[in-house]
Amino acid sequence: MYIIMDLCVVPMGVGVSVSKYVAACHEVLKGAGLKTELHAYGTNIEGEWDDVMEAVKVCHQKVHELGAPRVTTTIKMGTRIDRRQTIEDKVSSVMSKL
Numbered sequence: 001m002y003i004i005m006d007l008c009v010v011p012m013g014v015g016v017s018v019s020k021y022v023a024a025c026h027e028v029l030k031g032a033g034l035k036t037e038l039h040a041y042g043t044n045i046e047g048e049w050d051d052v053m054e055a056v057k058v059c060h061q062k063v064h065e066l067g068a069p070r071v072t073t074t075i076k077m078g079t080r081i082d083r084r085q086t087i088e089d090k091v092s093s094v095m096s097k098l
Contacts, residue, residue: 001049004087005077008042009059011068024066025059032058037087042074044087049079 011021026043029036032055035046045052056073063071 005045008074010072011063012070014068021063028059
């Protein structure tokens with residue numbers, strides 16, 4: 001099943017700046033061959049369910065490897081079975097109405 005996910009991985013116990021952890025997670029997602037769009041408070045991801053979920057797991061592992069003793073993640077995602085939809089489709093639909 002194809003999904004679009006908004007992912008926000010937050011390392012805890014590492015101080016105020018988390019950009020190195022975000023960058024490491026972004027590299028994991030790109031390395032998994034997923035379509036991504038980084039934004040100010042997370043990353044939009046597009047891909048097959050199992051591929052996306054596995055990449056989220058690897059993101060957690062990577063952030064822990066970098067020294068974060070705790071990781072909290074917020075996920076919003078959607079699926080459609082009537083047609084395939086992309087991140088750009090969703091944004092374009094709203095922009096066309098503005």
